Amino acid sequence: MKNVALITGSYGGLGTCFVNIHGQKGGDMILVGRSQNKLDAQAKEATAKYHVEIHTIAVDLSKPEAAQIIYDTCQNKDWLPDIIINNAGFGGQGDFARERTMDQDLSMIAVNVETPTRILKLFLKDMIQRGSGRVLNVSSTAAVMPGPLQAVYYATKAYMTSFSNALWRELKDTGVTVTTLMPRTMSTGFANAGGLGDTALFAKATSPMPVAKAGYEGMEKGELNVTAGLVGAQKIFLPLSPMMPKKMLMNNVYDMQLRGSAKK
Template sequence: MENKKGTGKTALITGASSGIGQELAKLFAQDGYNLVLVARSVDTLHRLAEVFELNYGTAQVTVIEKDLSEEDAARDVYERVQSKGIVVDVLVNDAGVGVHGKFANETDWEAEKSMIHLNVLTTTLLTKLCLRDMVARNEGKVLNLASLVSIMPFPLMTVYAATKAYINSFTQSLVNELKDTNVTITALMPNATDTDFFNKAGASDVLATDMVDDPVVVARDGYEALMSGKPKVVPGGLVNKAYEVMAYVAPQETMAGMMRYTLTPKSEIARKLDERKPLFWAVGIGLAAAAVTGITLAARNRRTLAAD
């Protein structure tokens, strides 16, 4: 019989009804964990529970319907779990939302306030409540969904990026505080991912939606990093790692311009490209000439080195 490493343990996952959260829940179920699934879409959670029980033999799936943007939502979830006698061995703070638009005059404050409550306050309090118990037992794991934009400016989703910067800093500080315990905490820092995130944020037509990663890959990389006790993970391939390096070394204004471009509606980009077509042709020819020159010089240099 296959040895499932999570048998008997419980993982609490917020935002488990879709996207990265759902894929993470599947991985925990496959490894024999009992689950506490938290989201607003209770019908979806119940269907997931049936799938996990049927496909993976999950012994216990507890479904909690909760809007985590509400005041004291985290405490309510924690107390409901405690009342059932459930010990949370792994906490996954996946739930989060974004809001798209210019902060000064396009976005809605109530939506942003709700986002801050969900992304920051609920995550912080739920982590505090569960972490306190984990430290007392000297065992446990936490996975916080940060983002690659937590280390760079992100115009047109300014407040969202700020909430993720908070989560990343919060997590890395806790890594240090927990270093003398058997409790670990990990920041998952994905690039844009193929979920319903952009649609819910009012950004379904932005360029970034053409450059999304697979949530299955993101969840797998996050799960492996969590189980290994790593402080952070940037899932995906070399492109995402390159973005991380650029965020640390490139000028902030350069990064801001690049990231704003990815959040620009594709229709607006197409219009601007059409208006500037002669300019872009000139720039394109110039870049091509520079590239050819660079390749020629590199080849000549290689021949010189070979002769030497």
């Protein structure tokens, strides 16, 4: 296998874009997701289209053993990822104390935080030993602010950005880089799966392909952070958000995430 990319959440909207981008470059892939049927269908299509070697690992990324299964499978099969794209993740709208269940939020923490952390704990040592490797961690512009009605999701993305940035510095001069992709809202299945399709937050969602390209190209260059997908007033609002009064900012985010707010 050559120029191997391990991509989690490969058959989602953004994940599919990463598969197509890497396939167009002639790179082989290890696709990771929960559904073996969806992985098989994606692998078959991408193999026929790009004539690359593709393997799959079906695993539930919310389980604590998921990362070890991925790593052990790669070790046993002698699959050596040159690139790791931690793309899998999900959100979910609702009041933390009164609407969201324990399982919903703990599963989100597992997929968005615990499993990508475990994956890098296992794979980074091998990359460092080889003296080369690229990591792209998919975070979100949600990382720069609190997110009432998506309290846990926003917090997981704050973790991912902080964690990734710290690794970027720790890995300096090793030949391994960690890039953080921070997209704004995109027109993927994410919104409907998280109950956000009818919110103002997703009213002007952007296409995922330009976002994926920006992230992939930033990863190739070893950039620290790549912010992508901003439209209209978002380009002004996001850089200013850390300077806004915190209570005003949270009120604004809260209002944008109310169901039905897209119609107002």
